[in-house]
Amino acid sequence: MSLSVFDLFKIGIGPSSSHTVGPMLAARLFATSLPADVTRVMCTLYGSLGATGIGHGTDKAVMLGLMGADPATVDPMVVDDVVQATHADHQLDLMTGEGAVTIAFDPDGDIALVGRSELPGHPNGMTFVALRGSEEIYTETYYSIGGGFVVSADDAHKEVTPTDDLPYPFKTAADLLEICQRTGMSIAEIAMENERSMQPEGEIYAGLDAIWSVMQECVRNGYAREGVLPGGLQVLRRAPGMYASLRKDPSCKNDPLRAMDWITLYALAVNEENAGGGRVVTAPTNGAAGIIPAVMHYCAEFLDDFDTDAVRTYLLTAGAIGMIFKTMASISGAEVGCQGEVGSACSMAAAGLAAVLGGTPLQVENAAEIAMEHNLGLTCDPIGGLVQIPCIERNAIAAIKAVAAARTAMRGDGSHMVSLDDVITTMRETGKDMKAKYKETALGGLAVHVGVNVIEC
Numbered sequence: 001m002s003l004s005v006f007d008l009f010k011i012g013i014g015p016s017s018s019h020t021v022g023p024m025l026a027a028r029l030f031a032t033s034l035p036a037d038v039t040r041v042m043c044t045l046y047g048s049l050g051a052t053g054i055g056h057g058t059d060k061a062v063m064l065g066l067m068g069a070d071p072a073t074v075d076p077m078v079v080d081d082v083v084q085a086t087h088a089d090h091q092l093d094l095m096t097g098e099g100a101v102t103i104a105f106d107p108d109g110d111i112a113l114v115g116r117s118e119l120p121g122h123p124n125g126m127t128f129v130a131l132r133g134s135e136e137i138y139t140e141t142y143y144s145i146g147g148g149f150v151v152s153a154d155d156a157h158k159e160v161t162p163t164d165d166l167p168y169p170f171k172t173a174a175d176l177l178e179i180c181q182r183t184g185m186s187i188a189e190i191a192m193e194n195e196r197s198m199q200p201e202g203e204i205y206a207g208l209d210a211i212w213s214v215m216q217e218c219v220r221n222g223y224a225r226e227g228v229l230p231g232g233l234q235v236l237r238r239a240p241g242m243y244a245s246l247r248k249d250p251s252c253k254n255d256p257l258r259a260m261d262w263i264t265l266y267a268l269a270v271n272e273e274n275a276g277g278g279r280v281v282t283a284p285t286n287g288a289a290g291i292i293p294a295v296m297h298y299c300a301e302f303l304d305d306f307d308t309d310a311v312r313t314y315l316l317t318a319g320a321i322g323m324i325f326k327t328m329a330s331i332s333g334a335e336v337g338c339q340g341e342v343g344s345a346c347s348m349a350a351a352g353l354a355a356v357l358g359g360t361p362l363q364v365e366n367a368a369e370i371a372m373e374h375n376l377g378l379t380c381d382p383i384g385g386l387v388q389i390p391c392i393e394r395n396a397i398a399a400i401k402a403v404a405a406a407r408t409a410m411r412g413d414g415s416h417m418v419s420l421d422d423v424i425t426t427m428r429e430t431g432k433d434m435k436a437k438y439k440e441t442a443l444g445g446l447a448v449h450v451g452v453n454v455i456e457c
Helices: 019-030 047-052 059-064 079-090 175-181 189-198 201-224 241-250 250-254 258-277 291-302 308-328 340-357 360-373 390-412 420-433
Strands: 010-013 040-046 091-096 099-104 111-114 125-132 133-143 150-152 281-284
Touching: 010 019, 010 201, 019 047, 019 059, 019 125, 019 133, 019 150, 019 175, 040 091, 040 099, 047 111, 059 079, 059 091, 059 133, 059 390, 091 281, 091 340, 099 150, 111 291, 175 189, 175 308, 175 360, 175 420, 189 201, 189 308, 189 340, 201 258, 201 281, 201 291, 201 308, 241 360, 258 281, 258 291, 258 390, 291 308, 291 340, 291 390, 308 340, 308 360, 308 420, 340 360, 340 390, 360 390, 360 420
Parallel strands: 040 111
Antiparallel strands: 010 281, 040 125, 091 099, 125 133, 133 150
C-alpha cells in the first residue's frame, strides 16, 4: 500500500484520531457489510481503546459509525444529541449494506471496554459481532493504528511500503534525499509527482486548499468558543481570552518575541477545538493536530508571500516526512507514546517551514531531524484519558520547537551527524521499550500523579 499526503491529513472530528476517527470508520465499515436482517450488534474495545475510550469519545464514535456517520462529514454540533437519544431510547439506526434498519441497542451493555487486555495486532483493537436473533452471523476485528488509519485483523501485520507504480517511491529519508539529488527536484515536487499518479492534479490542489481552509476555520472557532471543555477536568478554554489580550495589547507590536505568543495561541485554539469534539484536520493525529496549522498560521502572519503555492509546498513537504514516520515507525501514541504523535507532527511542521523558507532538501531533512530528536522518549499520559492535559499545551510548545528547528537548520548547509532515519529508528525502538502505562492508557505519569480523579478514566 502506498501512502498519500491525504492519508496523513484527514478532515475529521475530535478528540482523537486513533480513539475517535478510527473507531468510527471501523464501525461504519462493519455496519455497511451487514445484511438488513441483523437484530443486534456488539463491540468490545481492547487495550488503550478500552482504557481511555470514554474520555476519548470512543463509545460515541462506535455508535455514530454504526449509524453510517463519516468523520469527514459528520456535524460535530449534533453528535451529543444523537448519542443521548441512543442512550435514552435504547435503539440505534444501523446503516447496513442494504440500508438503515432500527435495532435494539444498549450502549452500556453492547459496548464493552476491556482496557487490561490487548489483541495481538495493536494496542488499539476492537471486535464487532453481529447477530440474527441468537445466531452470530458475522464478526470482524479491526485495529486503529494511529492517525485515523484502520486495518482489519488480516492486514494488521502487513507492512506499509511504497509500491513500484509510483514514479518516485521512497520509504526512508535517505531514499527521498537520493531522489532529490538525482532529479534536482524538491521534496514537495516529488510528493506532488507521486500524488499525480494517484489522482488528477486539480483534485490534489483542491484537497490541499481544503485542508488549509479547515485548519483556518478551526483556529477561528477556537478563538470564538468560550467555556469549559467536556470530560470532568473543568479545563477552561484559554484561546478566546488570549486572542482578545493579544489584539488589544499595543506593547506586543514592539515585542521581538510576540510571534511566540501567536504560535501558542494558534495551537491552543486548534487543540481546544479538538478536545471539545470540533472539526479538525488530523495532522498526522488529532492529539497533535495543532502543531502543523500553528506553524502554517505563523507563516501566513509573519512571513512575506505565504501564498497558495507556499501552502501547497508546506503541506506536500510535511506530508512526505509524515509518510516516512508512518512507514519506518508509528504515529500512534498507544504504540510508541506521544513521541510518535507530537514528535512526528513537530518534525513535519519543521520540514514544511524549512521548505517555505527556501531550504534545500538537506536543510529540510535537517529541520525534521532536529525537531524529532528533541521529542524522543515523550510519553503519552493523558489525565483522565482526556486529550486535554498535557496534550493541549504540549502542542503549543512543540509548534514553537518546530519553528526553532527550522530556523536552526536554515542557518546551516544541511550537513549534520544524526540523520532523520536514525532518529526515527530510535523513536521506534524507544517506543518498544516504553512501558504500556506511558502509552495512552492513563495508568502512569501525569495521569496518576496530579491528584485528579475523573470518572471517565
